[in-house]
Amino acid sequence: MTEKKIPVLAIMRPESYREKSEAIARDYGFEPVYAPMIRLEGLKDEGFEPFVRRVIDGTSDYVVFTSANGITFTLDKLTEPDKEAFITALKKTRVIAIGPNTEKELVKIGIEKPFLPGDYSSEGIVEALCSEVKGKTVDLARSAFGAKVLIEGLEQCGATVYETHVYTLSIPEGTVQKELIERTLAGEVDAFAFTSSMMVKGFMKHAEKLGAGDTIKETLSGAVVGAIGTPTGNTLKKHGVNADVIPEEFTFEALIKAMKKEL
Numbered sequence: 001m002t003e004k005k006i007p008v009l010a011i012m013r014p015e016s017y018r019e020k021s022e023a024i025a026r027d028y029g030f031e032p033v034y035a036p037m038i039r040l041e042g043l044k045d046e047g048f049e050p051f052v053r054r055v056i057d058g059t060s061d062y063v064v065f066t067s068a069n070g071i072t073f074t075l076d077k078l079t080e081p082d083k084e085a086f087i088t089a090l091k092k093t094r095v096i097a098i099g100p101n102t103e104k105e106l107v108k109i110g111i112e113k114p115f116l117p118g119d120y121s122s123e124g125i126v127e128a129l130c131s132e133v134k135g136k137t138v139d140l141a142r143s144a145f146g147a148k149v150l151i152e153g154l155e156q157c158g159a160t161v162y163e164t165h166v167y168t169l170s171i172p173e174g175t176v177q178k179e180l181i182e183r184t185l186a187g188e189v190d191a192f193a194f195t196s197s198m199m200v201k202g203f204m205k206h207a208e209k210l211g212a213g214d215t216i217k218e219t220l221s222g223a224v225v226g227a228i229g230t231p232t233g234n235t236l237k238k239h240g241v242n243a244d245v246i247p248e249e250f251t252f253e254a255l256i257k258a259m260k261k262e263l
Contacts, residue, residue: 006030007190007263010180012037012199013252024253028260033189035180036172037202042073043144043168051139051164052082056089061136062159064096064125065114066150068105070141073167075109087111096125099250120250121229122146126153134158144168145198147231171202181206184219191224191259194243195252197235200227204239217241226259228252 009030011021018034025032054060065071075083087109095111097103099120106114117124126149129138137160140150144165154161181203183189194200207216217240227233227243228250236243244262247254 008033008183008188009191009193009256009259010035010184010189011193012180012203013193013195014038014040016040017252021252024256028256030191030256030260033180033183035176037177037199037206038196039170039172040069040073041168041170042076043165044077045144045165047162047164048077048166051141051162052078052086054137054139054162055093056082056085058089058092059137060093060139060162062094062096062129062133062138063090064098064138064140064142064150065102065106066098066122066125066140066142066146068101069143070166071102071105071109074141077166096129098122098125101251121231122150123153125150126157129154129159130157136160137162139164141166169196169198171198171205177202177206178210181210181212181216184223185210185212185215187219187222189223190263191226192220193226193252193255193259194232194236195228195255197232200232200235200239200241224259224262226255226262228255 007030009025009032011032011034013021015036022032055063078086090111095106095114097106097114097116103114103116117128133154135158138154140163151161151163207213220241224244225241226245227236233243233246245258247258
């Protein structure tokens with residue numbers, strides 16, 4: 001009897017997620033190939049100090065974190081006394097987490113009951129908060145590539161919104177990225193887990209660098225393509241690729257679980 005081939009899964013998350021991501025992939029019966037298409041870099045814009053002061057002074061009614069990275073990169077910039085004061089103030093503020101991973105990071109620092117919208121997305125946050133934010137101050141701490149729909153939606157609901165960029169994203173260049181494109185073109189990769197729009201752009205940029213922008217779309221059509229969230233699915237569509245899987249729960253594990261069912 002022929003032994004069934006273990007499907008190869010491309011994971012393109014930032015390097016800091018590697019160990020956890022590979023473990024999840026193996027748990028679901030995949031052989032992971034890791035090639036980060038995104039790099040996270042700390043950023044401190046001119047709005048950072050005013051943001052921290054609003055939270056500590058209690059003038060911020062809502063603080064929204066759209067990723068666990070937003071929390072980490074915020075705290076990394078604070079001195080120990082400010083960090084303590086900031087976390088103490090957050091406990092008295094309505095803190096919003098976009099999903100379970102962000103919630104876990106908040107619980108880790110002592111924010112026991114952050115609010116999670118039913119739909120883990122910018123639209124989900126707007127929908128959940130719209131009826132209560134009129135005349136309130138909302139602070140967003142996130143990447144420099146956050147969707148504008150969150151700011152515009154909350155402002156339309158009557159909130160004063162401040163956005164602070166605490167980190168940015170870039171596309172790493174190297175042999176591992178090139179090798180993933182080459183392996184994809186050779187038909188050696190069975191499934192692709194795209195967890196953000198920026199990741200899609202990074203993957204396509206590397207394919208185009210090898211002169212394989214069109215060929216890669218055909219290759220992907222023969223594989224299982226998974227996306228976290230509708231925005232990521234839409235970005236794939238803009239690049240001529242259809243997502244086979246967009247799980248209802250916006251987590252990496254939910255994505256991998258749903259992709260396994262497609263194989």
